[in-house]
Amino acid sequence: MYTEQGRGTFVGPKSAPQSPRRVPVYQQIANEIIGEIKAGAYAPNRLIPSEKTLEQRFDRAPGTIRQAVAHMRELGWVFTVPQKGTYVSKPEDWPEG
Amino acid sequence: MYTEQGRGTFVGPKSAPQSPRRVPVYQQIANEIIGEIKAGAYAPNRLIPSEKTLEQRFDRAPGTIRQAVAHMRELGWVFTVPQKGTYVSKPEDWPEG
């Protein structure tokens, strides 16, 4: 049973047996970079590769790369300083820990 | 004096006399809709116009409208249910109050 704001309360699983639902490309890219951050490839307060560089590495359109970076930003893994670059957040700002 | 995470601490104004910096179109659109929400044009837990409708109303590209909606979402004015639409948040979730 769950509630959807403004629509009422419903009974039953929200999406059947949790459909596998494909993972968007931008999330796959984000996950890969996050893995590298956790592995220590990019240190806290240090720049990750530029969006341009990531475009080439993943061979994806600018918008897709921007979405990936935005996703990591929302999760707290990185922060961006305009016209400078995107930095790895302090570990205490990382999710689940 | 101010600090930029990862770069150090600096003295002086960050951008001279705080340049007026133009307001992006997506924020202008968001501000206009937020004004209408505050004015009661769209009630809490009710749908705001679809992105398609907003495109026509503001005569802007889809991406710009999506950014405007995303902006309102980040600020807490609305929430989106995929494939259903974007709803006005409960007033207690609105910013500054």
Next chain:
DNA sequence: GGGGATTTGTACGTATGTATC
């Protein structure tokens, strides 16, 4: 159940602006 319309989500590619170095 079927089919179509609606609506948001994802992804592409391009151009230009603006701040930083």
Next chain:
DNA sequence: TGATACATACGTACAAATCCC
């Protein structure tokens, strides 16, 4: 000055979930 880097804005296409007959 020039190169780099992110921000904004445009337009297009298709996917996927929902809703309404």
